[in-house]
Amino acid sequence: MIQNPPNLGIDLDPVRHPEGCRPGIDCDTWLIRGARVIDPNNQLDTCTDVYIADGLIVGMGAAPAAFVLEQAQQVDAQGQWLIPGVIDTWARLREPGQEHKATIATETLAAVASGITTLCIPPDTDPVLDTVAVARFIKRRAQLAGRARVVAIGALTQGLKGELLAEMAELTEGGCVAISNAHYPVRDLRLLRRALEYAATFDILVVIQPEDPSLAKWGCAHEGIIATRLGLPGIPVSAETAPLAQLLAIIAETGARIHINNLSSRAAVRLIEQAKSEGLPVTASVSAHHLWLSEMDTDTLCGNTHVQPPLRSLRDRDALRSALADGTIDCVISDHQPHESDAKLAPFPATEPGISGLETLLPLVLKLVDDGLLTLERALDALTRRPADLFGLTNSGRIELGARADLALINPDTLWTLDETTLQSAGRDTPFFGWDFRHQTTATWVNGKQVFFRADGPVMSQ
Amino acid sequence: MAVNFVRPLIPKLATDPWAIQFDAAGHLKHLLTIEGLGSTWITRILDTAEGFMSVSDRDIKKVPLLRGRTVVNLFFEASTRTRTTFELAAKRLSADVLNINLSTSATTKGESLLDTLRNIEAMQADMFVVRHEQSGAAHFIARHAAPHVSVLNAGDGWHAHPTQALLDAFTIRRIKGEFAPLRIAIVGDVKHSRVARSQIHAFNSLNVGELRVIGPRTLIPNDIEPLGVRVYHDMRAGLKDVDIIIMLRLQRERMESGLLPSEQEFYRLYGLTEEKLKWAKPDAIVMHPGPANRGVEIESRVADGPQSVILQQVSNGIGVRMAVMALCMSAES
Numbered sequence: 137m138i139q140n141p142p143n144l145g146i147d148l149d150p151v152r153h154p155e156g157c158r159p160g161i162d163c164d165t166w167l168i169r170g171a172r173v174i175d176p177n178n179q180l181d182t183c184t185d186v187y188i189a190d191g192l193i194v195g196m197g198a199a200p201a202a203f204v205l206e207q208a209q210q211v212d213a214q215g216q217w218l219i220p221g222v223i224d225t226w227a228r229l230r231e232p233g234q235e236h237k238a239t240i241a242t243e244t245l246a247a248v249a250s251g252i253t254t255l256c257i258p259p260d261t262d263p264v265l266d267t268v269a270v271a272r273f274i275k276r277r278a279q280l281a282g283r284a285r286v287v288a289i290g291a292l293t294q295g296l297k298g299e300l301l302a303e304m305a306e307l308t309e310g311g312c313v314a315i316s317n318a319h320y321p322v323r324d325l326r327l328l329r330r331a332l333e334y335a336a337t338f339d340i341l342v343v344i345q346p347e348d349p350s351l352a353k354w355g356c357a358h359e360g361i362i363a364t365r366l367g368l369p370g371i372p373v374s375a376e377t378a379p380l381a382q383l384l385a386i387i388a389e390t391g392a393r394i395h396i397n398n399l400s401s402r403a404a405v406r407l408i409e410q411a412k413s414e415g416l417p418v419t420a421s422v423s424a425h426h427l428w429l430s431e432m433d434t435d436t437l438c439g440n441t442h443v444q445p446p447l448r449s450l451r452d453r454d455a456l457r458s459a460l461a462d463g464t465i466d467c468v469i470s471d472h473q474p475h476e477s478d479a480k481l482a483p484f485p486a487t488e489p490g491i492s493g494l495e496t497l498l499p500l501v502l503k504l505v506d507d508g509l510l511t512l513e514r515a516l517d518a519l520t521r522r523p524a525d526l527f528g529l530t531n532s533g534r535i536e537l538g539a540r541a542d543l544a545l546i547n548p549d550t551l552w553t554l555d556e557t558t559l560q561s562a563g564r565d566t567p568f569f570g571w572d573f574r575h576q577t578t579a580t581w582v583n584g585k586q587v588f589f590r591a592d593g594p595v596m597s598q
Numbered sequence: 599m600a601v602n603f604v605r606p607l608i609p610k611l612a613t614d615p616w617a618i619q620f621d622a623a624g625h626l627k628h629l630l631t632i633e634g635l636g637s638t639w640i641t642r643i644l645d646t647a648e649g650f651m652s653v654s655d656r657d658i659k660k661v662p663l664l665r666g667r668t669v670v671n672l673f674f675e676a677s678t679r680t681r682t683t684f685e686l687a688a689k690r691l692s693a694d695v696l697n698i699n700l701s702t703s704a705t706t707k708g709e710s711l712l713d714t715l716r717n718i719e720a721m722q723a724d725m726f727v728v729r730h731e732q733s734g735a736a737h738f739i740a741r742h743a744a745p746h747v748s749v750l751n752a753g754d755g756w757h758a759h760p761t762q763a764l765l766d767a768f769t770i771r772r773i774k775g776e777f778a779p780l781r782i783a784i785v786g787d788v789k790h791s792r793v794a795r796s797q798i799h800a801f802n803s804l805n806v807g808e809l810r811v812i813g814p815r816t817l818i819p820n821d822i823e824p825l826g827v828r829v830y831h832d833m834r835a836g837l838k839d840v841d842i843i844i845m846l847r848l849q850r851e852r853m854e855s856g857l858l859p860s861e862q863e864f865y866r867l868y869g870l871t872e873e874k875l876k877w878a879k880p881d882a883i884v885m886h887p888g889p890a891n892r893g894v895e896i897e898s899r900v901a902d903g904p905q906s907v908i909l910q911q912v913s914n915g916i917g918v919r920m921a922v923m924a925l926c927m928s929a930e931s
Contacts, residue, residue, distance in 0.1 A: 361821035367733040367757030367795055370820070436734035436757075437615045437741050481712050481742075483732035485755065 163209045164584045165189045167199075171213035171545060175220055175535040176513035177521040186218060188541040191584035196537065209586070213545055216578060220520040220533045221253025221542035222498050225314075225421065226343070226397055227472035228490075229255065229286070231277060232270070233262025238474035238562035240274065243494065244283035246561035248588040250495040251544035251577040252470075254524075254532060255284050258343075259291040260318035266291035266302040268310030275311060283587045285542070287529070289343060290315045292331050298322040301331055305338050313527040314395065316343035319444065321379070323349075329386045336392035341526060344383060345397040346404070347445060351375035356485040358400075358448040362431040368485060371446050373401045380404055384411050387418060395526060396420040398471055400445035402455035409464045419526055420464070422456050423471040424500040425493060429453070429567060439480035439487025440567040443471070460518060461510050467523045470497040474563020492563030496554065498544075499573040506574060541584035550576045615737050628740045628749040629922050631758040632799035640803055644768050646921035647914070653690055654916060663924050664693035670723040671697045672714075672739075673752070674730040679888050679912065680752050680762070684727045687919035696723070711735070712742060719744050725927060726750070733757035733792075748926040750919075756790050762887050763796035765918040767804060769911050770842055773883055777801070783810040783836055783878075784827075785868060786846035786895050789819045793887045794846060802826040812836035813868060816857040833868055837877040844885045845870050848895045861894050871897040875905065883907050 166188040173196070174181050187195030187203050194200045224247070230237040247255055257274065259265035265274070271288040278286035290307030292315045294300045304315045315335060322328040335342045352375040357363040359370025380396065384407060387394050399405060399422050411418045425443065430453045433441050441447060459465040473490025480487045501519060504510040524533025531540045552558060554568050579589040616634035621627040626639060635643075653661055669688040671681055681697065688695045700714060711730075718726075725748045728736045733755030740749040753759040767777075774780055782801055788794040788811045801809050802825075811818055812830045823829060830836030837843065848864060858864050870884065884896075884906045892898045901908060 359820055361824055364819040364821050365795070365825060367755050367792055369733075369756070435615065436737050437618070478710065478712075481710070483711070483730065483735040483738045483754070485732050485734070486711075 163586070164191060165204070165208040166541075166581065166584065166586065167205065167208045167210045168213050168218055168543070168545070169210060171216050171218035173218045173535055174512070174516060175521075176516050177534060178536050180535060183214075186535070186543070188543075188581065188584045191541055193535060193537060193539050193541050196535075211545070211579065215547075215549075217546040217548050218535070219251070219516055219544050219546060220535055221544050221580065221582065222251045222519045223254040223256075223523040223527070223529060223533050224252050224470045224472070224494065224497060225256040225395075225467060225523045225527055226258060226469040227255045227494060228260070228474070229257055229472075230474060231261070232273060237476050237479070240277040240286060241281040241283075242560075242562040243472070243474060244278060244281045244286060245588070246494045246559075247284040248580040248582065249560045249577060251498045251546060251580060252494060253284055253542035253544065253580060253582045254529060255286050256289050256313055256527060257286060258289050258316055258318045260296060260320070264291050264295050265289070265312075266294050266296070266307070268306060271307065271310050271312055283582070285582055287311065287313045287527075289313060292317040292335075292342065293322060293327070296320040298324065298327065301327075301334060304335055304340055308338065308340050313529065314341040314343050316345075316397070319345050319347060321347070321349045325382065325386070328383075329390060332386060332390040332392035332394070336390055339393065341393045341395055341528070343395045343397050346376050346380040346383060348375045348379045351378065356442055356446070356489070357434055358431045358446040360431055360449055362434050366434065366436055368434070368436075373403050373448070373452075376401050376445055377403045377407060380407050384416065384418070387411070387416050388414075391417060393417045394419070398423050398426075398445060398469065399456060399459075399465060400426055400448050400452065402452045405455050405459040405464060409459070412464065419466040421467040421469045422460060422465045423469050423493065424497045425471070425491060425567070426453065426456055427460065427468070427504060428500055433567065434484075435567075436484045438567075439482065439484055440491055440565050442480075442484055442487045442489050443491055444489040457504065457509055460504075461514060463514070465518075466526065467518050468497065468501050470494045472561075472563075473565075474561050475565045477564060480565050490565070492559070492561045492566045494561055495559060496566065496568045496571075498546075498577070499575055500568075502575040503573065541581050543581045544577055545579040547576045547578050549574060552576050615734075618737070618740055625928075626925055628736075628751075629760050629926060630736045630740055630749065630751045632760045632763055632796045632803065635803065637803050637805065640764065640767065640800060643764055643918065643921050643925060644771060646925060647764075647768055647917040650690075650920040650924070651914070651917040653920070654913070659690050660692050661690065662692045664688065664691040664927055667693045667724040667927060668722060669693045669695050669725045669727065669923070670718055670721070671695065671727045671752075672700065672718065672729070673698065674700045674728075674735070675753070677729055677752070679915075680729065683912065683915040684750075684752060684919050687916050687923060690916070691920055691923055693725075693923075696721070711738065715739055715742060719747065723747060725923065727752050729753045731755055750922060750926065753792050755792065756795070757792050758796045759792040759887075760796050760800075761915070761919055761922055762793050763800040764922070765911060765915040766797060766844065766885060766887070767800050768918050769885065769907055769914050770883075772910075772914070773907065774841065777804040777806045780806050780841045781808045781810070781839055782806055782842040782844065783812055783830075783840045784844045784846065785812045785833070785836070785870065787817045787848050787852060788813055788822070788846065789817050790849065790852070791846050795825075797844065798825050798827055810836050810840070814858070817852070833874055834877050837874065840878040841882055842885065843870060843875070843878055843882055844887075845890070845895050847887065847889065848891055865894055869893075869895055869897065870900050872899055872903070875900055885911060888912070
C-alpha cells in the first residue's frame with residue numbers, strides 16, 4: 137500500500153487550470169443520466185442511466201438498492217456518448233528526469249481532458265524505471281495530481297543498457313503492468329532470448345519496439361521518394377522488419393507474451409499477421425499519427441513530423457489502417473512525447489523525434505470511424521478493452537456492473553479545432569494544429585471521481 | 599533530337615517549404631532550393647548573370663548595386679571555393695562582407711542555431727549566405743530570420759546547393775547553347791550529394807533532353823527515378839551518347855561506412871579516365887563541382903584536359919552568385 141508522502145516543502149501540485157476546466161469535485165457518488173452508453177465488448181449501445189459509487193459502476197438503468205440519490209451528483213448527458221475511459225499504453229510524461237518538457241501533473245490533465253483515464257509510461261525515465269522505487273514515485277506523483285491513473289512499464293534490462301536483466305518479477309509485483317526496453321535495443325540476442333524466457337516464467341507482458349540501431353543510424357525519415365528528394369538520411373523498412381523477424385523467431389521458442397509497439401510499415405504488419413496465424417502470443421499497437429500521416433507530410437520547416445519510427449509511405453499508412461480494422465493490430469497508442477519548443481527549433485534532422493499525442497489519440501481514431509474506415513466497435517475496443525486485457529488492467533476498459541468507474545463522456549457532434557488555446561499538454565509539438573475534429577471529451581471520471589469537465593459541456597445538478 | 603524520356607513525377611507534399619522563397623509579390627527573396635523556381639526564374643537568373651560576367655573583365659571590378667548592404671557568410675561547414683566566390687560576388691556588388699566560420703566556434707559551445715542567428719541579425723545584416731551540415735538548415739534560417747533578411751543556401755546537408763546547379767547550367771548554356779538536345783550524366787556519389795539534387799531539379803526545369811545518374815547501388819538513393827533521371831550502374835552504357843559528364847566528389851568516409859570497398863575499385867569502375875571519356879560524345883564536356891579528388895573520381899589528364907570546363911565553372915560561379923544576390927536583394931526594395 138502506497139502512503140501519501142510527507143510534505144517535502146516542494147510544489148506538489150503544479151497543475152495548470154486552463155479556462156473551462158477545473159479540478160475534480162470531491163464526490164464519489166454519481167448518476168449520469170441519459171447518455172448513449174457504448175461498450176462494444178458487452179454488446180452495449182443504449183441510452184440509459186449509469187450509477188457510480190465507491191469507485192465502481194454500481195447500477196445501470198435502475199438505481200441499486202443502496203444508492204442514495206440525494207447524495208449523488210447528477211449529470212444530464214442526453215445526446216452524449218458515455219464510453220470506457222481510454223487506456224493509452226505508451227505515453228511519456230517526462231517525469232522524473234525531464235520536467236522541463238512536461239510533468240505528470242500537466243500531462244495527466246491533458247489526458248483526462250481528452251478521454252484518457254489510464255496511462256502506461258515506458259521505462260526510459262531518468263532515473264530509469266528499473267526499480268520499484270521509481271515506479272512508486274511515479275504512482276505517488278500521479279495520485280497527487282489527482283487526474284489520470286498512471287501505471288508504469290518496468291525496464292527489461294538494468295538501466296536499459298541491454299546488458300543485465302532487470303528484476304522484472306519484483307517490478308511487476310511492485311505494480312508494473314509490463315516490461316520493456318523502450319526504444320533501446322538489446323543487441324545481444326542470447327540475452328534477449330533469456331530475458332523473454334525469464335519473463336515467460338512469470339507470464340509478464342514484454343513490450344518491444346523493433347528498430348535496428350545500425351539500419352536506422354543517422355536516419356530521420358522514411359527511406360523513400362520524399363527523403364531522397366529532400367536529402368534527408370533515410371530509415372529503411374528493414375530497420376523495423378529485420379529485428380521483428382528475429383524477435384518472432386525467438387518468441388516461437390520461448391513463448392513469452394510480446395506486445396509489438398508502434399508499428400510503422402506494411403511489411404511489419406504482414407509479419408504480425410503471419411505470427412498471429414501461427415498462434416504465436418503476439419499483439420501489436422500503432423500510434424494514432426501513423427494512421428493519419430505519411431512521408432508526404434514531412435515538413436522540413438517544422439520538426440513536428442519527425443517521429444520514431446518514421447512516417448512511411450501512403451501504402452504503409454493504408455496497411456496500418458486496415459490492420460487496425462481487422463484486428464491484426466490490437467491497440468492504438470498516443471506515443472506521447474511532449475517537448476519544450478527548443479527541441480523542435482532546428483533543421484529537421486536535428487530536431488528531437490516525437491510529438492505531443494495525448495489529445496489527438498481519441499479524436500483521430502474516431503475520425504477514422506467518421507470516414508468509414510473503422511467501426512465504432514473496433515475503435516473503442518482498440519482504445520479500451522483490448523489494452524486493458526493485454527496489460528492486466530482487468531477491471532478497467534469496460535462498462536458493466538462492478539467495473540471500475542473510469543469513464544469518458546463524449547460530445548459526438550461538436551466541431552472543434554486543435555489550436556494553441558485548445559491544447560492542454562505542456563508539449564506544443566503537434567502536427568495536428570488546425571485540424572478539425574467532431575468528438576470532444578466533456579467530462580471524465582477516474583475511479584468514480586470526476587477529474588475533468590468542460591464548462592460548456594454537460595449540465596450538472598444536485 | 600527526340601529522346602524518349604520520362605519527365606519528373608514528383609508527388610506534391612502536404613506543405614511546400616520552397617514556397618517561402620518568394621515574397622508576397624511573387625518576387626524571389628531567398629534562394630534555398632531549385633525546386634519551385636521553374637524555367638522562368640532560372641532563365642532570369644542566368645540572363646542576369648550574363649550581364650554581370652563583364653564586370654570581372656573591367657579595370658574596376660565593381661558595380662554599386664549593393665552599396666551599404668551587409669552580406670554575412672554563415673558557414674557552419676568548412677568551404678573554400680564556395681565561400682570565396684560568394685565573398686567576391688558580394689564585394690563586386692559593393693556590399694560589406696562579413697565571414698563567420700562557425701564550424702569550430704559557437705555551435706560547439708552548445709549555442710543553438712537560432713541563438714547564433716539572432717546574434718548575427720543584431721549586427722543589421724541584410725543577407726545571409728548559409729552553409730550547414732543539416733538538410734533543411736537554410737529553410738529553417740529563412741523561416742526564422744527577420745523579415746528584411748534574404749537567405750541564400752550555399753549547401754545544406756544532402757539537400758540542396760542551388761547556386762552550384764545554376765552555375766553549372768550557366769556554364770552548359772554558354773558552351774552548348776540549348777538544353778533540349780543534351781544528354782547529361784551525373785556520376786558518382788549521388789546519394790550524399792546536395793549538388794546532384796539541385797542539378798536534377800535545374801536540368802529538368804530547363805527541359806534537358808535526358809538526365810542520367812551513374813554509380814553503384816550504394817551511392818544512388820532509392821526512388822530517385824521519379825525526380826526525373828535514368829539510373830545506370832554501368833559506366834560504359836551510362837556515358838553512351840552523353841554531351842555533359844558531371845563528376846561528383848567522393849568523400850573518403852564513404853569507404854569507412856561500407857558503401858564502397860576501396861577508392862581503387864571505385865576509380866576502376868567509375869573514375870573518369872581518358873579511356874572512359876571516349877565512351878561519351880567526342881565533343882562532350884567534363885564538369886566537377888570541386889574540389890576534385892584526382893585519381894579517385896577523375897584522372898588528372900581529364901581534369902586538366904581540353905574537354906574539362908572545371909575552371910570555367912569557378913569563374914562563372916562569381917557571375918551567377920552576383921546575379922542571385924542582386925535579384926534577391928531587389929525583392930524587398
